[in-house]
Amino acid sequence: MSGRDAGARPAKDAAQPAQPAKDAEGAPRPARRRGRPASADRAAAGEAARDRILASARAEFAGRGYDRASIRSIARGAGVDPALVHHYFGTKEQVFEAAAEVSFAPAAEGLGHLAPHGPDGLGEELVRFFLGVWENPASRAPLLAVVRSALSNETAARILRGMVTRQLMARVARRLDAPDRELRVELAAAQLVGTAIMRYVLEVEPLASAEPGELVARLAPAVQHHLTGPAAPAGPAGEHSRGG
16 A cells, blocks of 8 residues: 555544443433433333332431432432432422322321211320321331421421421311311320320330320320310410419
């Protein structure tokens, strides 16, 4: 071959069309588009992927708290691209709200099945139902995730307050016929939520180890009193009754 022929060959590094990236098996990998889930995630998208994201979110919020949990860590736990989390839920606040709704679903559904009678006996009915939800490991774990996050973050607390008010207390208030029924239900809820925090979150003994039946017997009269007992007479702030 002559020098002319050798010199005529194109240089190895001359401009060539860019070769697509390949995966581990040598197949071309489609280019990522900014702001869209990867193709592998899009193929896996659906109820299964959404459920994995919610399960990962509950685990992250329970283990790390609202402030330390992130969209990236939630996506990593679900095995998806972070863009898919945004695609389904939006912001971290919206992910938390969706996880909280799933956590409260058994409680909201169960309240709808309470016996549709009047307020008599409602205290015991509520205590049994409330403890039943918390005693069930399947429903307790996601509830713990929500409550722990709400205890340390105002955004999470605001979301939890809204859900408790909308899904739980409003349903119970409809069973009462009193001008101060919202306050009555809130006092009953404070009794129950306080018990849950002491027993299941802080695990304070001996409350944490008490038998559920004993707790029902002790709590039901107090909750019933909040719901239907006589209201305390109004008086000036700081005024105390004195013996005659």
